[in-house]
Amino acid sequence: MAINRSRLDKFLSERFNIKRKDVRLLLAQKRVLVDEQLALDVDLIIDTFSLITVDGEIVQNNQAKYVMLHKPVGVVSATKDDIHQTVIDLLDFPYKHSLHIAGRLDLNSSGLLLLTNDSRWSEKLSKPNSKVAKIYQVTLGNKLTNDMISAFLTGMYFEFENITTKPAKLEILSEHIARVELVEGKYHQIKRMFGRFRNPVVKLHRQSIGSLALDENLKPGESRELSSFEVNSI
Incomplete structure (x- = not known):
């Protein structure tokens, strides 16, 4: 599995098919966690193995093997x-x-x-x-x-x-x-x-x-x- 690195806002925008400004709103509302930490920065860099949850639902949970x-x-x-x-x-x-x-x-x-x-x-x-x-x-x-x-x-x-x-x-x-x-x-x-x-x-x-x-x-x-x-x- 290639380790794909991306900005958090780009990842969520593509995943949910929403605009980047809507991703900013998700973050401002404190609805997004990255590796069990509250994510507030749209510029945050995530990768293939970052654990990402939105409203308590797992969006990405790839494990390195x-x-x-x-x-x-x-x-x-x-x-x-x-x-x-x-x-x-x-x-x-x-x-x-x-x-x-x-x-x-x-x-x-x-x-x-x-x-x-x-x-x-x-x-x-x-x-x-x-x-x-x-x-x-x-x-x-x-x-x-x-x-x-x-x-x-x-x-x-x-x-x-x-x-x-x-x-x-x-x-x-x-x-x-x-x-x-x-x-x-x-x-x-x-x-x-x-x-x-x-x-x-x-x-x-x-x-x-x-x-x-x-x-x-x-x-x-x-x-x-x-x-x-x-x-x-x-």
Whole structure:
């Protein structure tokens, strides 16, 4: 859900199909509350999630929703798809069709996926200058080597987009398993970076976004709402 901002008088004028001067009268008569506070200013800026009541009747009461999903392999990160099952199909919330995805995972990747109807929150997560770290566990087809660590940390140039990736941390956990930490998410970035070493990615699992880790109690395909603390932590 896009966060639409508007002047209160414009919103009420359009909602009730009345003139702006009639909205001023409503406010002067103290008949309008915004977020349970008396609204007297026609210039007051409201948004999608402002609670608005007129004469005690709710005019707008949209709630921001935040969901964590353990995305399984084989499910597409989309709201609609004619071929594959989507992450929306996995959800069991009445508001699920109002959600959008905050940071996608490709079809063959698994792990932490966040969904919300709050576009300001999702934009904050995705902006490069926000530097929200994402951690992945990666299983490779061939053995890992120490020279990969410095290559990831230096950044790699991709000619097609004319970009150089930001420094990424690579930790070798075993011969074929690594932990990778990124602060960006270019198209198939991890697969392409390991591709420079002709080392195919066999499994890609996102463990965390910022300080928010995938709930270990969630099985693949399961989801739950985030707590207020979790929402504000990233």
